[in-house]
Amino acid sequence: MRRISKKLKLSALAVVVGTTLVTLQSGPLLNAAENTPAANAPAASTNANAPAAGQGAQAPAQAAAPTAAQQAAAQKEMLDESKFQVMAENANFKLWVDSTTAHFKLEDKRSGQVLRSYPDPEQWPNETITGTWRNNLRSPVMLEYIDMANYKSQPKIISWMEDKGTLEGFQKTADGFKVTFNFAGTQFKIPVEVKLTTDYVETKIIDKDIKEGKLSLLNLKLYPLFGAQPSLGQDGYMVLPDGSGALIHFKPNRTNDKSVYRENMYGNDISFFVERTNRQKVTMPVFGMKSGSQAFVSVITAGEEYSKLFASPAGAFGTYNWVTPEWQYRIKFFQNTSKKGSAGFYTYSKQMYTTEQRAVRYYMLEPAKADYVGMASKYREYLMKEKGLKPIKPESTKVPFFLDILGADLKEGLLWDKYLKGTTTSEAMEMVKRLYGLGIENMAIQYSGWQNGSYSSYGGLFPVDKRLGGNDGMKQFIDYAHSLKIPVLLNANYSYNNTNGDGFSPRYDGSRNLAGRLLQEENFNNRAKITLVSPKFSAKTLAKDLEKYKQLGADGLFFEDGTGRFLNSDFNDRYKTNRTESMGVQQEMLKEAKETLGHVSIDRPNFYGISNITHLHRLPQDYSYDLFVDESIPFAQIALHGLVTYTSNWSNLRDQYQGEFLRSIEYGAYPSFIFTNSKSGDMKGAYSIWYYSMNYRDWEAKAVEEYQRFNQALGDVQDKAIIGHRTLAPNVMETEYEGGKKVIVNYNAQQYTNGSLKVPAQDFIVVTGGKTS
Structure with missing residues (x-):
């Protein structure tokens, strides 16, 4: 039961503004409030696929394939891994660290596989990016800043290496190390800690000890190329928490496409400027990457409410595929200069928004589980261990x-x-x-x-x-x-609240944005004001x-x-x-x-x-259909099935009745x-x-x-977990549960046949103990 007006009925209508795809989003009043001047500012087009503010002015240059001499020079740019030291070790992993850059690598002692916080040295000589972004990609920290004292100032990006940074207070700890990245030119100081456990390596930013000089920090990326890999035609993809989950497959032909994925964790904050995109909201603080038989999944465990997820397919910023949190410290907003809210200017919050800590766990998966099912299963373990979820106890043999x-x-x-x-x-x-x-x-x-x-x-x-x-x-x-x-x-x-019930007064009890403006939505039919509480x-x-x-x-x-x-x-x-x-x-x-x-x-x-x-x-059981995102996956459903109940859309209000019915069956x-x-x-x-x-x-x-x-x-x-999900043929999907039960869905208009296996068109079958039903 949505608060849906005629204005919001345009949920499927996309309007092209320049190169930007702007969608009037369906859903509740709060979505509508995001798109009204009363909530923020006059309509302003934003490129949904553009890099962060300030990145456009520093667009990376892509050169031709490097010569042998260039490759040799590139090899010298890379870290000498023979000089790394072991900072922590346990039965499963070793944490190796370079004391001159604080870059690290995680070695799985069982499989011998390695994940690095920097580009793979073997592949770096093939990197074609030039200019400042060549240093950015090799840097442990890159950040965006602005000179708040100069009203004409524009956001700029700088990396620790580009700023000729140094390390301060590098210190080994009981399970890792801690260090402060000192940006020599811009005078920022970013304290971080890296910790190793038997299950993951964790990076952490200590907000209270961040130092600024005359410049103001907008956002930063810590170890942005952790686990990054070039495409090279290998079997690989990035996993995004877009909708139910989505994949960006590794592809070598992205050199002319500068699109990136950049979305607020937990959606927009309507007290600030809202970047309009046609994407579904990011609801899960998780992402991952698979490269051949190697994979990791990351869970943002603290501070995620002040983050965006940033994913760069190969060709956007270098030849590597990389995905990372972009930690937000100041947020853009519209400062009204008139009561109607139509006049004003864009600026950034003077206050730096901090949290107790900002932490990410990187779980390295076993080769046999190096896919999105393994990633979702690891996230499921996290939800059970850290969030207290437990297997449900069905009260009936029939589903609710x-x-x-x-x-x-x-x-x-x-x-x-x-x-x-x-x-x-x-x-x-x-x-x-x-x-x-x-x-x-x-x-x-x-x-x-x-x-x-x-x-x-x-x-x-x-x-x-x-x-x-x-x-x-x-x-x-x-x-x-x-x-x-x-x-x-x-x-x-x-x-x-539109009744003033419960003793509510819009003037005293209504939500206000950073400019002090009361946040209200207008009902399309009678123009009545509805105040956010x-x-x-x-x-x-x-x-x-x-x-x-x-x-x-x-x-x-x-x-x-x-x-x-x-x-x-x-x-x-x-x-x-x-x-x-x-x-x-x-x-x-x-x-x-x-x-x-x-x-x-x-x-x-x-x-x-x-x-x-x-x-x-x-x-959600779909994704946002960005051109560079390839397919939807049931990541959320794999993580949740058997722990909590979930539904998809109401059956009697489906757009494509049979297709959405089958998707619900496939997703459990x-x-x-x-x-x-x-x-x-x-x-x-x-x-x-x-x-x-x-x-x-x-x-x-x-x-x-x-x-x-x-x-x-x-x-x-x-009460069973989903332990398998795969494509058997185009538009034929198999979902497997604990105990061996399999559900095979055929979305095609023709019967699917594979030996004795037959799945009717636009239908599903159940396979239990080798028998179908």
């Missing part, structure tokens, strides 16, 4: 059927708003009874639009609207659902409401369009929260809800809340429908709900049929 029920919404009337009734609590009872009787027994219900006023009423949620049955009607419905062992979660939105006010309101949910018997909350999904700073002086603090506030809200009620569901969540999420609703997602008791089309003109085909009677036969197919594929592997 996630049923979203819509209560009511509003429509503009002649004199006052018209109440559009979708499903009363008594009608919801009949709906559940009917579906249960048809064989959909293991349901999980999320009830939205129940609040006082309707789905489009934010703030002062209680009591349940009496036109739907009031508190008593909701309690009776939940009691009935419980008699069938069906949990009921209530939709809870604490991120917006300060996160700390949201937390205070939720704490007061939890007991009310408990009294109704609710089993949990379904957070949507805010908490757990969007991460924004707030510059309201009463509730000021930076991005780190805002993340902490949300995590605490999710924790309180889970501890009080038992369950927490979030629509398309960021993974910073994963410890307290029991269901991920409408988890569970069925989900959004239903009303009202006739299809009755919500036409609603402020927020623009979905028409929701009448459950129109869909019940299809829902039953689809539920049976989901059970065939997934019923007996609900």
